[in-house]
Amino acid sequence: MWEFLQRNRVGLAATALMAFSLLLVTASLRSYRSDPFGFIVLEALRPLQGAVAVGWGVVTRAWRTYIDLVEVRAENEILRRRVAELEHQNLRIAEILETDRRLAELLKFRTNFLGDAQAAMVIARDPFPAFGTVTISKGEADGVRKGMAVVSPQGVVGRILTTSAHSARVLLITDHNSGVDALVQRTRARGIVEGSLDGRCSMKYLKREEDVTVGDRIITSGLDGVFPKGLLIGEVTHVTRGTRGLLQVAEVRPAARLETLEEVLVLDPGTRLRVSSGEAPEQPWLAAPR
C-alpha cells in the first residue's frame, strides 16, 4: 500500500488537488465570498499594477504630446504656406484693383478728347536722375510718332522723343530739354514751362507786370502745336520777381505724378479737348479757357 502510494504520489497528489479545485469552483459559484489568499495576492500586486498603470499613463501622455506637437508643427507649416499664398493672392488682387481703377480713370479721361488717343503703359524709366524720360509700350506700329503729346488723367506728362516699332521714349516736362507753351489759367499770362537738371519745372518768359501768384494753375496754351489747349501742367509754388529786368519766373509743381506714372495717353496731332468745342468736361480742371 505504502509502496503504491510512493510510486504514484505525483498522480495521486494531482488527482487530489484537481478534485479540491473543482470543490473550490463549486463553492465559489455558490457564494462570492472574498478569498483571504486572493486578498493578499491582490494587495501584493496592487502597487505593481498601479505603477504600470501610472507609467503607461505617463508614456501615452508623452507620446500623445509628441504626436500633437508633430501634428501642430505640420499644421503650422501648412498654415504658413497658406498665409503666404493668400498674402500673395491678396497682393495680386489689390494690384488688379489698383490697375483697374487707373485704367478706368484713363478711359474716362480719354472721353475728354476729340480725336485719337492711345493708352500706353510705362515700361521703363531713365536710369539717370538728371534726365527725365520714360519708355512706353506703344510705338510706330501703333501709330505713335515723334512729337506727339503724352498726358495722364492728372495732367501733362511730356512728348514723344524717339520711337521704335513697338515702344517709344517720352521726354517728360521736368527734363531740362523740355519746353511747353503755357498760360496762367486765372490771368491768361503766357510763358514757357521748362524743365531743369534737378527735375523741377518753372514757367519762364512771364512779363514782370503779369499777375502770377502761388497756387495759380498753369495750363497748355495750344500754341506749340503739340498739346491741345487747356491741359493742366501744374500749379505755381513760388514766384521770383527780381528788382530789375522785364521778366519773372514761377516755379511750377507738375500735376502729373511723373515719378509714379504707370499708364499714359498718347494724343494724335490735332486732338482737341472736348471742352473747347463747348461740351461739358469730364475733369473739373479742364475748365474752358477764356
Add this chain to the structure above:
Amino acid sequence: MRQGTTLILYTLFALLLQSAIVPLLVGNAFTIDLLVIYVVYLGMRRHSVGAVIASFVLGYLQDTISGTAYGLHAFTMTLVYTLVHVTSRHLWVENALSQIAVVGVAATIKHLAAALVLALFWGSGEVGTMLGALGWSVVVTALLSPPVFAILERADELAVEERD
C-alpha cells in the same frame, strides 16, 4: 533559495503582465499566459509532489486576478502539469519548435478544460467566451516559450552551481 526567488519574481511578473501590461498594450485582443509555460516546464523537468502543488498554487494565483470561479485555473494548471508529466517520458522537447508545439497544445488544453468546467457548472453560454480568447493567446504564449524555457533553465543551472 535562488529557485524560490526565481519562482516568486517570475510569478509576480507573469501576473503583472497578464493583468496590467498586456491589457494596456493590446486590450482584450489576447493574453500572454507565462504561468502555463512555467507549469509545462515543471511537468517536463520536475516530477515531484512539490511541482504538483506549485502548479496548483500558480493556477490559484491566476484565479485571484481572473474571474469569479476560484479553483478554475488551479484545476486547469494541475491538469496541464499532470498531462505533461505523464507524456514527458515519451516526448523529446529540446528544440524551440518542439517547445512551441508542447506549450501550444498545453495552453489549448488549459483553455478547453476551463471552458468545459464552466460549461459543466454555468452552462454552455460561457464556453464561447472562453474559446473566443483562445486563438491568439495560445499562439503568442507558445511563441514566447523558447526564451522563457531558456531563462528558467539558466536559473536552474545557477541554482545547481550555487548548491554545489
